Amino acid sequence: MSLNSLLQRQLMQTFYSKALQESTQGAALLFAPVHYTSTSTSGSGSSPVPLSASPLQSPAGPEVNGSGGAPSPSPSQSEGTGGSVSDWEDMDTSEIARQIKEQLIKHNIGQRVFGHYVLGLSQGSVSEILARPKPWSKLTIRGKEPFHKMRQFLSDEQNILALRSIQGRQRGNITTRIRTPECGSDDAINSILEQAKRELHVQKSDFSHGPSPGGGLRGGGGGGGGSDEAIRSILEQARREMEAQQATVEPSLKASSSSSTSSSHSQRDLLVSHLAASFPAYTPLALSLKNTPTALPVSPSSPSTVLDFSSSVKREDRGVSVPDRLDDGVPRLGRSSEGSARPGGGHRRDQWWSNMNPDPRRDTPTLGGEENHTQEDSKEALSLGSMCDGVGSRQNPWSKMTSRGLRMQLWLNGDLSQNTHIKPAHNQGEGQTSASCSPAPAEGTPSQTSASCSPAPAEGTPSQTSASCSPPPESPLSSAEESLNGLGGDRDPLAPQAPSLEPPSGEPSGGESQPGTPLPLPGPITGLSIQETIAMSPELDTYVLTKKVKEVLTDNNLGQRLFGESILGLTQGSVSDLLARPKPWHKLSLKGREPFVRMQFWLQDPHKVEKLMDMKRLEKKAYLKRRHSSLSDGHSVDGGLAGPDFLQSASPQHQQPPQLYQKKIRVVLGPEEKEALKRAYQEKPYPSPKTIEELASQLHLKTSTVINWFHNYRSRIRRELFIEEIQAAGSAAAAKAGEGDSCDGTESDGTVEGRHRRPTGPEEHKEASEDQDMEVRVEAGVSGGSPVPRNCTTSGSAGPGSSSSSLFGPPEAGLSLSAPASHTSTPARNPRDNTLRRKKAANLNNIIHRLEKAAGKEDPSEWEF
DNA sequence: TTGTAGTCAATACC
DNA sequence: GGTATTGACTACAA
Known part of the structure; x- marks a missing residue:
């Protein structure tokens, strides 16, 4: 509850301090979504009053009151008085609605979240208001209330940014759906930290480069409310929250390390999912088992172990096997994660995660370290490394870029092109484009960029290339760039992901290119994100595309599961569905187009087959290794090679009560039932x-x-x-x-x-x-x-x-x-x-x-x- | 509230 | 062991 409020406080302070300037009740409106009381929407006309209001009042209340000076009514109260703010009258509702829509779209904030947190209305109501705003004169007092709120919401970009963070926290990863109960808490903290980090970033950016990357959002104030003090306050709050959380954890775990906290549990889930997302090629869990074989038989109460880690990862984790992806091949960036080291094999994953994962939520579990981390960031937050962290390496690899990551990137980048190298590759055929983290890609060589973003390439090839930053020049992809048909030397947007398919040994992934003729590049290639590439992509013939993919897969005996998890970030079933029944391009949403764009780029990768083959071999190797370990530990191995099967089999499911591993019983309709339906x-x-x-x-x-x-x-x-x-x-x-x-x-x-x-x-x-x-x-x-x-x-x-x-x-x-x-x-x-x-x-x-x-x-x- | 898009994941099927 | 099917779910919008 209080966690939820932390992030929102930022929003609240700027939002209601101006708009409401009054009681904490007004401020509490923002938090209504989580704890509405039954009277929140009653005929009293008052705004929803959250049960959680009180804890929020403490930090926000004084400031709110103080800023306002003279008492003023809350929105609900003000409506009774006709509004004490003059400009509350005669609003242009259409314009407000338009601006709100614009901002929501711009920041990828959903109506539900907006309505939930800002207006205290349902998504449906928000839709109504935004789509068909009534003229001001026709609105009742109550009906005007949302417009008051919206206008105030628009008045300060901090509101928008805060809400965006909330949205990002609430919206699940596109490709990973972790549904752990404690996620919210972790996410809240992470969101706070993320915001703090961004603030630092922005401030630094402002300091160093003038205007903040936030661009127009930052109205007038440059740094807005993101003062050092505010940031420190946020961090302090976050730290307290995490400490409070940790206090609930058993002492032994507490003592072990921050990564052993309950919060880190879910955090590891996130880590797992995101790592899997980032490096789907490193599916073979044996890689971690190789390093931590003793972790297998660990009980669930030992979160620091691989096994527990695995078992804690729900199958919602898109069926990707997790832990191993975190081990070998994970780049170890120099900074951060110092405090994340923990006994067992997990620390390296966390370490990697802290460095590489684009999701800001990753940083949370390290209590003291988190603060240090962030502060350290602030000391460094515009170094090339952090730039890479925020924009490049933290950008999810191709197969798993999340909308959240995209939003973050967009925001961090401001105009999207300042820190990234966007290039319509197909037509312009300029130099390399993959250096998404390179501030000066045109000048720096890929190796330079890579070195900056991946300080520890010695860990293995993946580290060299797994970062979204440009890979080292010796990367097979780099060397093969020119062979990409139609690319004109531009890097395949798959590049961030593709190299991860290489074996962790660091050896190049095979030699010859795929003999098949890659399809022509559909359009502009960017070094940014899949989403942008999709948006810029011309129409693709999904049918031809899938046909070609099917051919390649079947010709090379590559399975849909492997392809789906590695390249598309989808499960086998989804891949099967997509390949069998591709929708026409124009019928697809942006999200729906994503797999096809991925397919397209994958087809253009001359090493696509080799990489998947390598992947396949690794999986098999991992499986054999795991089986060996399991057998030696007295466990049977009955899972698949990797993915969810692996997670299942790796866990002590045979020793656990059934309820812990209860498979969802699938309803199967009988022929008669289907017929009737x-x-x-x-x-x-x-x-x-x-x-x-x-x-x-x-x-x-x-x-x-x-x-x-x-x-x-x-x-x-x-x-x-x-x-x-x-x-x-x-x-x-x-x-x-x-x-x-x-x-x-x-x-x-x-x-x-x-x-x-x-x-x-x-x-x-x-x-x-x-x-x-x-x-x-x-x-x-x-x-x-x-x-x-x-x-x-x-x-x-x-x-x-x-x-x-x-x-x-x-x-x-x-x-x-x-x-x-x-x-x-x-x-x-x-x-x-x-x-x-x-x-x-x-x-x-x-x-x-x-x-x-x-x-x-x-x-x-x-x-x- | 209702509908769509996209996807997961259990399981049937080959 | 791979693929296809399909009930269920999430996110989102009108």
Whole structure:
């Protein structure tokens, strides 16, 4: 609770000291989200009053009151008085909303967090307010309150920065989802420290370079509220909090080291996940086992051990095996982490983590050391090393860059290009681009940059290159840069990640390049982040991309799991899904495009295969080593080579009560249940809660299961349709090229492209089965007549309209149950065709629903399809 | 509250 | 042992 307040105090001080200038109740508003009382939104008209208000009042209250001088009402109070601040009147609500939206977008702050922490409103309310702000004159007193808050929120960048930190703390890593209960506390501390560090950074930057990198955010005041005193105060608070936390830990652990605290537990979880994220190639846990073999049998109460570490890492950790990635191959930067050394093998991980991990949360566990660390940073915070820390090496490697990391980077960099080397490589073909941490990449050689960012390259090759800073010149990637097709000498954005695939021994990762022709570079390559690269990327042909990836993987006998975890940061299942059913580029969100961009760059890596091969070998080696160790310790090894299996098997699961390793029981719907659900879907793709209840009751399922099923089914139907349309379009084009006009593309759809793109026979059969199932539904369902688009089923622009028109076309014979039995004769009976129809029909229902829904809207401009 | 996108992870399947 | 499927979940937005 108090931890939560620490970070927010910054926000509060600047926010409410100006806006509210009054009671601590007003200040407490900011903290409402965590501890709303039941009366927080009652008709009293007052703002939510958090239960946690009191502890916050202490630090903030006096300052707030002091700054304001004359007492003034709280927002809620002020509304009763009409507002004691003159400019609270006649606000331009649209403008405020616009600015808020702008800032939220700019800082990647979600509406939920904003509403939660600033307005005391739900995300939905925030959305409403921002999207459709009412004119001031039409607002009630209560309705004006959010605008008061928003305006005050905008008045000081510290508010925004603080909220951004909160957002970053709350938002899970894209690729790692650690859900430990104590995370919040750790994160709070880390966020505080992060903020403090940033403040130091900014101050130093201001001092050294004039304007802060924060750019326009920093309104007028330069350093804003980030005085040394404030920073010290924050750090002091953080230290106290951590001490308080540590006090709860058993003395032995307490005595051992800071890394043995309970907080460090979760911190290690974070470490694990982020390390895995940063160096997915170092999956083999045997690397750590090699160094700490005795750690295996340790009990959970010994957090300093690898085993416990592993066991503490939930499987949410994206299935990457963790500890070993932290050991060998981890660069040991000179500074920090001094105090993180602990008995056992974990200290090196923490050490590495403290140095390398982009997530500011990493720093926390070291109590005294943390403060020292930060202060040390302040002494150094604009050295090249810290620059690298904040911008370069702390930038997550390619496969696991988080939005949080991106935000941090963006903020630290100010205009994004000051400290980074952004270059539209493809077109301009300038020099190296990977020196994201290099302040003067154009002048410094990669080796220089690397040396600065990776002071301890002797630890092994990974250390040389794992940092996002530029790798040493001897890096295989560096030497191979020029071989990258279309790169014009620019480094592959994969570079930060790719070298980590090299074996920790330091030996180069193989020799020859992948014989396959890399796809042309899609567009600008940046040394910044995947997100920016994605944003700048031109449209990619996801289908071609996945096809190529599949080819490479299969040709080289590389598994999806390996590829997914190492390159994409995804699990095998996700990879399978992506490769089998890639969405068209334009249908993908920024996040959804990420794997494809990664694929693209991976394909361009001439050493891609060698690296994965090396990875594979390492995993096997690790497995064997682990097994050997386990056997010698009397444990059996029944897990996989790495990843979650490893974590599981490495843990003493055989000796633990089942509840500690309880696998989630997966609901498996039976054929009858599915059938019923599909029928229901045909009736109503968007069933009402009542219908869902009924279905759940009839099928003896949980309502959530039914809801999930509908969600999933809708989503998957849509995606299936995309694929089918792509295939149809491709086949139509092929047919056109080969046979001239072929408006009826169904044949080629089913026989040429369909076969070509469908993985296996059984798949066909299965589809046919579903077709049959679907045909019944289609004919009896809402779409009524034939859904078969006998015409060009999927023109490139085929959207809902085209589908719709086809589906509503004249009845067509041969669409009944017998259709799937024929695979080759009548085009209309082709299973591919049927599948397409099925999906179109299902999708049509979806569209109809949207149409109906849209029809209910007043303004046609709001219609959205 | 509802819906979508993206993903995980259990498990079925080959 | 690899891949495909799919129920469940998170994050986010309207």
